[in-house]
Amino acid sequence: MQSNFGSQRGFTLFTALVGFILIVLSLLLVQSMISTQRSTSDIITDISEQEEMQAIADLSRADALQVFNFGIRYTIEDFSTRDSTPKDGVPDNEYLMFSGSSGWGALEAAFVKDRFGVGEGAQSNQFATIAAKHLISLLERADDARGFDIELLHPNEAEMQNILKSTFNSQSGSDEFFQVIACAEQGSGIEHYRKCNGSFYITMDMSRERVNDSDYEKFPRVKVINQQSGRVLLEPILPRGKFRIFVPVRLFKALAGARSVGFSAGRGIYDDSTFNEGIKTMNVADAKNALEAKLNTLTGPLKEESDGFVLDRFDIVGVVQTGTPNDPADPERIVSYKVRLIFQEKNDKYRVSTQEDAFYAISLNNSLH
Known part of the structure; x- marks a missing residue:
């Protein structure tokens, strides 16, 4: 009887021990699960916070680029069309075309060099200066997001200008910086004008092929601070990649039209040597009449609207004569003239x-020396 009681007691003790071990194991398992859940939750929170801060930095940079994009487009149009001193229906800033502008590629390169300061021999890089100044200014004044502070670190404008200048000049060598839309280099005359769209793209290439990591790290940095956790995210002022700015201004369509007047298979005011030799001996009044008759013929097709773009009028604004009246030793002669073509954009697109x-x-200047 005692033996059975002892066996039963031993079994009960063993069962209790096993139960205790199972309870301990269960507690450890629950603790491990709680710890894992907490760790997973922390990781998810960290990732979520990182993504939110990255999104805020990206949106801040995108907003600045968007404002800069519009500013560039508006500035180019305003500069090209402004009529204020005096307000006479003639833009203050006319584009000058000379007899050496027969090649379309050379004309395009001269425009980029003159208006953007980009290309071989450019004295200053206006576009790099404007880009650095405006982007830094915009991001220094960026509004904070709810729960996050946004700052700009190391806003070194001069250093950013130099990096952008070098980058844009390297792009110009491969025609990546500036592209005119649907206005191929080949061809001339009125057909080239009609097919030419004339608006253009400006490309800012911040890829590693153009901007190495060392220079990229020198850019000002957008700093995003989580007000609650104190976590900080730093991103360069310009993200990696290529950014294209579409400028709808059809100035190059006007240039294509002016080129068709200057160079027209030997009949333009630049390439018609017989005509130019003939007006050298005329007086000013006769020279103007001869020019007007020739221009009426050359500009006739330009006065027909091409997708809302049309030649409004032309002016003969300068005929220069030298010499002394009635002096055979110093005869009077026409030495140069200037023709101004005024194009109008009627298409709001x-x-x-x-x-x-x-x-x-667009002014065509012709020297008859």
């Missing part, structure tokens, strides 16, 4: 601002 009429002035 190619306008940035539609508040006033948009006119573009």
Whole structure:
């Protein structure tokens, strides 16, 4: 009887021990699960916080680029069409074309060098200066997001200008910086003008092929601070990649039209040597009459609207004569003349601002020396 009681007691003790071990194991398992869940939750929170901060940095940079994009488009249109001193229907900033502008590629390169300061021999890089100044200014004034502070670190404008200048110049060598839309280099005359769209793209290439890591790290940095956790995220002012700015201004269509007047298979005011030799001996009045008759013929097709773009008028604004009247030793002769073509944009699709009429002035200067 005692033996059975002892066996039963031993079994009960063993069962209790096993139960205790199972309870301990269960507690350890639960603790491990709680710890794992907490760790997973922390990781998810960290990832979520990182993604939110990255999104805020990306949105801040995107907003600045968008404002800069519009500013560039507006500035180019305003500079090309502004009519204020005096307000006479003639843009203040006309584009000058000379007899050496027969090649379309050379004309395009000269425009980029003159207006953007990009290309071989450019004295200053206006576009790099504007880009650095405006982007830094915009991000220094960026609004904070709810729960996050946004700052700009190391806003070294001069250093950013130098990096951008070098980058844009390297792009210009391979025609990546500036592309005119649907206006191929080949061809000339009125057909080239009609097929030419004339708006253009400006490309800012921040890829590693153009900007190495060492220079990229020198850019000002957007700093995002989580007000609650104190976590900090730093991102360069410009993200990696290529950014294309579409400029709807059809200034190059005006240039294509002016080129068809200057160079027209030996009949233009630049390439018609017989005509130019003939007016050298005329007086000013006769020279103007001869020019007007020739221009009426050359500009006739330009006065027909091409997708809302049309030649509004032309002016003969300068005929220069030298010599002394009735002096055979120093005869009077025409030595140069200037013709101004005024084009009008009527298609709002190619306008940035539609508040006033948009006119573009292209002047053709011809020296008869």
